[in-house]
Amino acid sequence: MDFAFNEEQLELQEMVRDFVAKEITPNVSEMDKNNEATPGLMKKAADMGLLNVVVPEEFGGPGLDSVTIAMIYEELGKGCAGVATSMAANSLATAPVLIAGTEEQKKMYCDLLNNGGLAAFALTEPGAGSDAGGVSTRAVHDKEKGTYTLNGTKAFITNGGIADIYLIFANTRASGGIRGLTAFIVPRNTPGFKVGKKEDKMGIRPSNTCELILENVVIPEKNRVGREGEGFRIAMKTLDAARPFVGSVAVGLAQAALDYAVKYAKERRQFGQPVASFEMVQGMMADMAMKVDAARLLVQRACMMRDQHVEFSKEAAMAKCYAADTAMSVTTDAVQIMGGYGYSREYPVEKMMRDAKIMQIYEGTNQIQRLVIANKLLR
Ligand code: COS
Numbered sequence: 001m002d003f004a005f006n007e008e009q010l011e012l013q014e015m016v017r018d019f020v021a022k023e024i025t026p027n028v029s030e031m032d033k034n035n036e037a038t039p040g041l042m043k044k045a046a047d048m049g050l051l052n053v054v055v056p057e058e059f060g061g062p063g064l065d066s067v068t069i070a071m072i073y074e075e076l077g078k079g080c081a082g083v084a085t086s087m088a089a090n091s092l093a094t095a096p097v098l099i100a101g102t103e104e105q106k107k108m109y110c111d112l113l114n115n116g117g118l119a120a121f122a123l124t125e126p127g128a129g130s131d132a133g134g135v136s137t138r139a140v141h142d143k144e145k146g147t148y149t150l151n152g153t154k155a156f157i158t159n160g161g162i163a164d165i166y167l168i169f170a171n172t173r174a175s176g177g178i179r180g181l182t183a184f185i186v187p188r189n190t191p192g193f194k195v196g197k198k199e200d201k202m203g204i205r206p207s208n209t210c211e212l213i214l215e216n217v218v219i220p221e222k223n224r225v226g227r228e229g230e231g232f233r234i235a236m237k238t239l240d241a242a243r244p245f246v247g248s249v250a251v252g253l254a255q256a257a258l259d260y261a262v263k264y265a266k267e268r269r270q271f272g273q274p275v276a277s278f279e280m281v282q283g284m285m286a287d288m289a290m291k292v293d294a295a296r297l298l299v300q301r302a303c304m305m306r307d308q309h310v311e312f313s314k315e316a317a318m319a320k321c322y323a324a325d326t327a328m329s330v331t332t333d334a335v336q337i338m339g340g341y342g343y344s345r346e347y348p349v350e351k352m353m354r355d356a357k358i359m360q361i362y363e364g365t366n367q368i369q370r371l372v373i374a375n376k377l378l379r
Pocket residue numbers: 123124129130131132133178232233236237239240313362363364365368371372
């Protein structure tokens with residue numbers, strides 16, 4: 001395994017850092033207050049090629065490997081985990097089509113992303129999250145008309161209110177369960193499709209999170225991704241692919257909190273000396289740095305295994321779980337090192353701590369990740 005970035009990757013890293021410095025960092029606090037990204041930010045991200053990073057070359061995309069994509073998300077995560085989440089949601093929502101879609105579906109979906117479109121992955125419902133098979137949105141097939149009619153409600157959908165296209169999981173069996181779970185492409189303007197309430201979240205506030213309502217949404221058969229009942233397998237493979245990227249956003253967030261705490265500890269003086277000169281603070285910083293590096297290495301290993309097409313579910317779960325726990329503990333310690341200033345909205349680390357919490361919850365809770373890891377160990 002070679003973890004050194006090549007020249008092309010370093011150039012890309014510099015470009016993303018520049019984007020973060022110009023377009024994200026100056027507006028982070030405002031976006032956090034307003035509960036939305038700066039208007040026009042996604043368009044600028046699209047122009048920089050940050051919304052179609054997973055699109056393969058054959059479909060007009062950059063054809064990047066997973067380690068490079070993770071590097072991009074880490075840089076975005078350093079700037080704002082909410083903005084990074086919104087951009088990474090495009091990759092999450094595209095994976096099902098790349099995994100199981102027809103050539104026509106891949107082309108349509110990738111063209112949209114290449115042209116700056118936003119996508120949303122809609123699996124979670126008020127009654128289904130960790131229990132992915134518990135989806136109660138129904139899809140009823142009309143063989144004569146060649147259509148499916150979808151009815152149901154989706155919850156906590158990233159990009160829900162701003163996406164152009166939706167990857168919706170619905171059940172084709174009245175009895176429910178994982179054997180009926182099926183994936184569908186639903187364009188935003190489809191009659192009967194509505195965006196419901198927008199969430200007022202604790203953290204990652206620049207990312208748009210909404211409820212979706214489907215009332216007699218009729219779509220053609222050609223919008224079904226994969227076979228009827230193949231949805232659970234597609235969802236699991238998608239989550240395997242996306243979890244290292246969640247890990248990379250968490251690594252970026254943790255690295256930014258560590259960097260801020262180190263800088264602060266060198267400047268802040270107590271008892272006539274910089275806070276950084278106290279061994280208890282040094283011990284905290286050393287532990288934080290070890291966790292961030294270990295998390296990054298787990299993310300890179302999972303990405304490499306994915307690109308080598310070897311089984312990597314366990315490693316993807318490890319990367320997501322460890323990086324999310326790292327983001328939570330490192331941002332909490334950054335607040336601690338900064339004391340009262342860390343707890344104040346005048347400084348960025350309290351937002352980072354709020355942002356970190358969701359990393360342990362979304363795209364599979366860390367309890368689910370531990371379940372996946374244990375299941376693989378006990379197989
Ligand atoms: N890749 C491909 N197929 C997979 C898979 C994977 N990673 N994981 C499971 N499957 C397949 C299994 O092979 C099995 O197929 P067969 O029945 O044909 O043998 C089927 O899916 C069921 O597998 P399993 O019995 O392991 O599933 P469980 O019902 O026990 O569920 C958990 C396992 C809980 C791990 C799964 O439901 C899960 O990951 N849930 C979390 C979902 C999530 O992340 N939600 C967050 C919201 S979405 S952002």
